[in-house]
Amino acid sequence: MIVSKPKLTFIGGGNMATSLIGGLVDKGYPANAITATDPLEASRLKLAQSFGINTSDNNPQACADADVILLAVKPQVMKSVLQGLAGALNHRPLIISIAAGISMDSLAGWLGGELPIVRCMPNTPALVQTGASGLYANSQVSAEQKALAEQILQAVGIVCWLENEADIDVVTAVSGSGPAYYFLVMEIMQRIGEELGLPEEVARQLTLQTALGAARMALESDVDSAELRRRVTSPGGTTQRAIETFESGDLEALFRKAMNGAAERAREMASELAD
Structure with a gap:
């Protein structure tokens, strides 16, 4: 207080x-x-x-x-x-x-x-x-x-x-714009859940609660996100197949390109607004 x-x-x-x-x-x-x-x-x-x-x-x-x-x-x-x-x-x-x-x-x-x-x-x-x-x-x-x-x-x-x-531009790319990244992931997960047969409201609730639960686990855990991911990825299981699919599509490279683009745009805006 x-x-x-x-x-x-x-x-x-x-x-x-x-x-x-x-x-x-x-x-x-x-x-x-x-x-x-x-x-x-x-x-x-x-x-x-x-x-x-x-x-x-x-x-x-x-x-x-x-x-x-x-x-x-x-x-x-x-x-x-x-x-x-x-x-x-x-x-x-x-x-x-x-x-x-x-x-x-x-x-x-x-x-x-x-x-x-x-x-x-x-x-x-x-x-x-x-x-x-x-x-x-x-x-x-x-x-x-x-x-x-x-x-x-x-x-x-x-x-x-x-x-x-200069780190303000990086913060913009990570947390300033970051909520939209998660909203996009939630949007996609809900839509595919519906395509796989779940009612719209069920897909929505499960997606949002899963996002909330994952964030809370990461915040309250004494290990990093990579270790938490490993702990819920059983060898030969459903999660491993999904993670391998993400990795084969080079999800990290896509995120790197997107976040670098956000930081670059932040720098451009500072130059434009200074005039």
């Missing part, structure tokens, strides 16, 4: 901001210490009613006394939003960006100065408080601010600190 109560301002009230606010409030963070801004009145009203937080449509005003500002707007509008904030940050609040593809240099340049900034790559399971986030801090971030950033993101899942900003 978070003990300190610095003032938090979320710029943008979309899904990721909503999940973070919900996680924080659920863990006991005082709602009156949280403000969210959004240009849409309906979004502000929903946030206020759901969590009892403060809302505003005035970004500079909402940031003027904030200890932490969380940037949760679309990457395409980040530049204009940050340029509009530059004059309201003389008190040097901690900036946490959860926008994909915006480099530290771009963030600092648009904000107009050297500020403590943390880049974060969360993923969509944060919406159900089982997220995974990679964080990178610039040299302006103090140890206390790093701890605060970690506490905020831990409200919706696990946090891993990165030593190099």
Whole structure:
């Protein structure tokens, strides 16, 4: 549970901001210490009613006394939003960006100065408080601010600190885009289960529970995933035949190509959005 109560301002009230606010409030963070801004009145009203937080449509005003500002707007509008904030940050609040593809240099340049900034790559399971986030801090971030950033993101899942900003692109390929890989596998497994004769709902439930159970076993086990796979693959059995089929199709090479492609696209986006 978070003990300190610095003032938090979320710029943008979309899904990721909503999940973070919900996680924080659920863990006991005082709602009156949280403000969210959004240009849409309906979004502000929903946030206020759901969590009892403060809302505003005035970004500079909402940031003027904030200890932490969380940037949760679309990457395409980040530049204009940050340029509009530059004059309201003389008190040097901690900036946490959860926008994909915006480099530290771009963030600092648009904000107009050297500020403590943390880049974060969360993923969509944060919406159900089982997220995974990679964080990178610039040299302006103090140890206390790093701890605060970690506490905020831990409200919706696990946090891993990165030593190099370039690793954010790798995190994007592994956990940022990763949920979609698993959704695709689940989609395929359910469809083939139906083709083999299972009713749609039975195939769906068995597929999803199997995915959940496998992930939980891997998280709670004292051995790695490779060893867990070996333990459920009996020689000459059904699982061995399926695994050999995956291996003969070079599944690993396909994943390597896909994840390298995701990391490459993340780097491209950073270049495009810096202009």
